Amino acid sequence: MLLKTVLLLTLVAQVLVLENGLLRTPPMGWLAWERFRCNIDCDEDPKNCISERLFMEMADLMAQDGWRDLGYVYLNIDDCWIGERDDRGRLVPDSKRFPHGITFLADYAHSLGLKLGIYADMGNLTCMGFPGTTLDKVELDAQTFAEWKVDMLKLDGCFSTRQERIEGYPKMSAALNATGRSIAFSCSWPAYEGGLPPEVNYTLLANICNLWRNFDDIQDSWRSVLFILDWFVKHQDILQPVAGPGHWNDPDMLLIGNFGLSYEQARAQMALWTVLAAPLFMSTDLRTISPQNVNILQNPLMIKINQDPLGIQGRMILKEKSLIQVFKRPLSGDTNVVVFFSRRTDMPFRYHSSLAKLNFSSSRIYEHYNSQEMETIQMPLVEECLKKMWYICPVPPSMISLFAVLVTYSQW
Numbered sequence: 001m002l003l004k005t006v007l008l009l010t011l012v013a014q015v016l017v018l019e020n021g022l023l024r025t026p027p028m029g030w031l032a033w034e035r036f037r038c039n040i041d042c043d044e045d046p047k048n049c050i051s052e053r054l055f056m057e058m059a060d061l062m063a064q065d066g067w068r069d070l071g072y073v074y075l076n077i078d079d080c081w082i083g084e085r086d087d088r089g090r091l092v093p094d095s096k097r098f099p100h101g102i103t104f105l106a107d108y109a110h111s112l113g114l115k116l117g118i119y120a121d122m123g124n125l126t127c128m129g130f131p132g133t134t135l136d137k138v139e140l141d142a143q144t145f146a147e148w149k150v151d152m153l154k155l156d157g158c159f160s161t162r163q164e165r166i167e168g169y170p171k172m173s174a175a176l177n178a179t180g181r182s183i184a185f186s187c188s189w190p191a192y193e194g195g196l197p198p199e200v201n202y203t204l205l206a207n208i209c210n211l212w213r214n215f216d217d218i219q220d221s222w223r224s225v226l227f228i229l230d231w232f233v234k235h236q237d238i239l240q241p242v243a244g245p246g247h248w249n250d251p252d253m254l255l256i257g258n259f260g261l262s263y264e265q266a267r268a269q270m271a272l273w274t275v276l277a278a279p280l281f282m283s284t285d286l287r288t289i290s291p292q293n294v295n296i297l298q299n300p301l302m303i304k305i306n307q308d309p310l311g312i313q314g315r316m317i318l319k320e321k322s323l324i325q326v327f328k329r330p331l332s333g334d335t336n337v338v339v340f341f342s343r344r345t346d347m348p349f350r351y352h353s354s355l356a357k358l359n360f361s362s363s364r365i366y367e368h369y370n371s372q373e374m375e376t377i378q379m380p381l382v383e384e385c386l387k388k389m390w391y392i393c394p395v396p397p398s399m400i401s402l403f404a405v406l407v408t409y410s411q412w
């Protein structure tokens with residue numbers, strides 16, 4: 001009996017652990033949904049509809065315009081690619097919009113040094129009403145994606161019951177493992193359970209998924225960014241410890257390059273997602289994005305920090321009455337990044353702080369990197385006398401993040 005139990009536990013453990021070794025740092029790439037939604041009208045709008053043409057054009061630009069070389073390697077399809085299930089029950093892409101099939105697209109992405117991600121839904125239908133992955137189809141769909149040489153799966157949760165999700169997400173994780181192909185697994189499961197324990201078991205999630213959507217969909221507005229940010233901060237005691245190499249919280253896509261954010265707000269989203277160790281999935285039209293927005297998304301310092309190998313998610317450490325919020329993320333090499341984020345809506349604000357207040361020892365020497373100019377500028381911030389109060393000024397006008405990295409002198 002004891003032996004049986006031990007065997008059973010070992011079996012369960014094997015099934016539950018996602019042993020793919022992937023995403024040791026947060027994934028970076030391009031995801032279709034926020035910008036291109038479920039536009040399937042290729043007659044009226046051939047350039048922007050969800051089709052192989054759109055993904056191939058984005059792939060070309062990711063390779064040509066420096067994105068891939070900076071780490072943006074995942075080219076991810078979202079909802080609305082499916083046509084039907086064939087008579088063997090296998091998923092088939094819409095034949096008009098994806099005439100060459102998904103393997104063709106995966107080969108194309110791979111030929112450019114990119115990876116291809118795909119979308120499915122653990123339920124009767126996808127959120128936009130296309131065929132879903134019911135429990136009996138989990139293994140078949142995992143095999144299909146592996147045969148297509150797909151590199152990431154986002155598994156959504158529309159049109160499912162709680163029980164189906166409880167069974168389905170671990171089942172898909174095991175099925176992906178069983179294919180033998182390395183497929184990163186993005187789970188929307190927690191977002192369908194309110195994002196918090198006891199409904200959400202983050203220990204289990206970290207074992208079966210590489211990343212997970214905790215909360216609501218991002219929309220193209222600053223309001224939406226703040227809504228998501230505030231939820232993450234409110235629950236940071238729960239969320240912060242569960243992130244780490246191979247398993248990340250996902251506050252959803254970057255809006256940078258679209259219609260809803262000002263330049264300053266776009267910089268703020270980049271800085272905040274960076275300090276939160278969030279996946280960096282752009283969802284924008286790379287054919288028309290402005291140089292300014294390219295600079296934000298391609299900021300080498302932000303990317304280096306986001307991709308720090310320690311993989312510790314940052315936290316809000318101070319919320320001032322002045323509406324300045326301070327975030328801090330520990331990085332490798334005894335380094336920390338600090339983000340000063342102004343929630344003010346009046347004018348540039350002179351924010352005074354001190355090393356002690358930010359929990360830094362005054363016995364070391366610090367350097368400050370300012371990404372204000374979108375370049376890595378090194379400038380001394382802290383006076384020779386480290387006990388002296390120092391200030392960052394001004395935190396520029398409303399809703400802007402000034403971004404500082406405090407680094408011990410000899411490293412980084």
Ligand code: GLA
Pocket residue numbers: 033078079126127128156188213217
């Ligand atoms: C849900 C997800 C979104 C997107 C849509 C597609 O709302 O949370 O990210 O995938 O479905 O229909």
